[in-house]
Amino acid sequence: MLALLVAQNIAFYIIAALMVFGALRVVTCKNLMHAALWLVLVLAGVAAQYILLAAEFVAITQVLVYLGAIIVLFLFGIMLTRAKTGTDDNLDNSKGARIGAGVIGLLLAGVMGYSLWDGFGKREFGDLLVQRTAQVSDSIFSTYLLPFEVISVLLLAALIGAIVLARRD
Amino acid sequence: MLVNQFLFLGAILFCIGVYGVLARRNAVLVLMSIELILNSVNINLVAFGAMWHATDPANLSGQVFALFVIAIAAAEVGVGLAIVLLIYRNRQSIDVNDVDLMKG
Numbered sequence: 001m002l003a004l005l006v007a008q009n010i011a012f013y014i015i016a017a018l019m020v021f022g023a024l025r026v027v028t029c030k031n032l033m034h035a036a037l038w039l040v041l042v043l044a045g046v047a048a049q050y051i052l053l054a055a056e057f058v059a060i061t062q063v064l065v066y067l068g069a070i071i072v073l074f075l076f077g078i079m080l081t082r083a084k085t086g087t088d089d090n091l092d093n094s095k096g097a098r099i100g101a102g103v104i105g106l107l108l109a110g111v112m113g114y115s116l117w118d119g120f121g122k123r124e125f126g127d128l129l130v131q132r133t134a135q136v137s138d139s140i141f142s143t144y145l146l147p148f149e150v151i152s153v154l155l156l157a158a159l160i161g162a163i164v165l166a167r168r169d
Numbered sequence: 170m171l172v173n174q175f176l177f178l179g180a181i182l183f184c185i186g187v188y189g190v191l192a193r194r195n196a197v198l199v200l201m202s203i204e205l206i207l208n209s210v211n212i213n214l215v216a217f218g219a220m221w222h223a224t225d226p227a228n229l230s231g232q233v234f235a236l237f238v239i240a241i242a243a244a245e246v247g248v249g250l251a252i253v254l255l256i257y258r259n260r261q262s263i264d265v266n267d268v269d270l271m272k273g
Binding site: 012058090092105112129135136159161 | 176181189198224242
């Protein structure tokens with residue numbers, strides 16, 4: 001049990017380091033296409049973290065929806081807006097705005113880090129049980145049935161809205 | 170594993186996403202940064218869900234909410250990219266600083 005816990009911790013830190021590096025590249029990269037591909041690394045890392053948390057269904061959904069659909073949508077968006085291939089210096093705001101954004105980001109990190117450490121400290125997960133897909137579906141289709149239906153209507157509305165906005169006439 | 174490992178990872182990704190939204194000028198990159206923010210929130214939801222699931226095996230609210238957030242993110246990025254496309258078609262540019270029609 002202890003060996004497994006150590007392995008989980010090592011896997012967590014390796015994946016987390018890759019994710020933070022990828023996320024930093026997404027927000028600083030000078031090449032639009034490369035930024036989209038770094039985003040793939042971050043989203044795949046999120047799926048791996050879900051597996052470490054024993055949340056199998058969310059991990060699979062993450063791979064299907066984000067890596068499968070949303071990244072392709074982003075690549076379409078980049079190509080349809082005829083972005084420059086190769087490096088482009090007009091992706092970022094002015095230097096002052098970037099410094100302001102960095103200060104705001106660090107400030108947020110400080111506040112959230114302090115409150116998280118204050119609130120949870122060294123709290124352990126205990127024994128992580130596998131959260132099986134059957135249990136998730138039971139929960140969705142009993143307790144959360146009404147929000148589920150609302151989400152379906154929202155997706156339909158978003159679909160129709162996107163078609164209406166994007167078609168040529 | 171500590172709960173805080175995952176919460177701190179989520180917080181760091183959230184801050185990087187906020188930096189991206191504020192520092193980027195290209196509308197597609199702003200949308201990508203919003204995806205980073207939504208994913209960091211999802212990590213938090215699943216971590217809290219796992220934490221409660223360990224004490225109460227019937228409670229899966231964290232995962233269900235993460236699934237809802239994924240569905241809403243998909244809808245958001247679909248409509249967002251349609252709007253970006255429309256701006257590009259009307260102005261031949263997706264620089265968010267150029268969209269200042271409402272500014273007096």
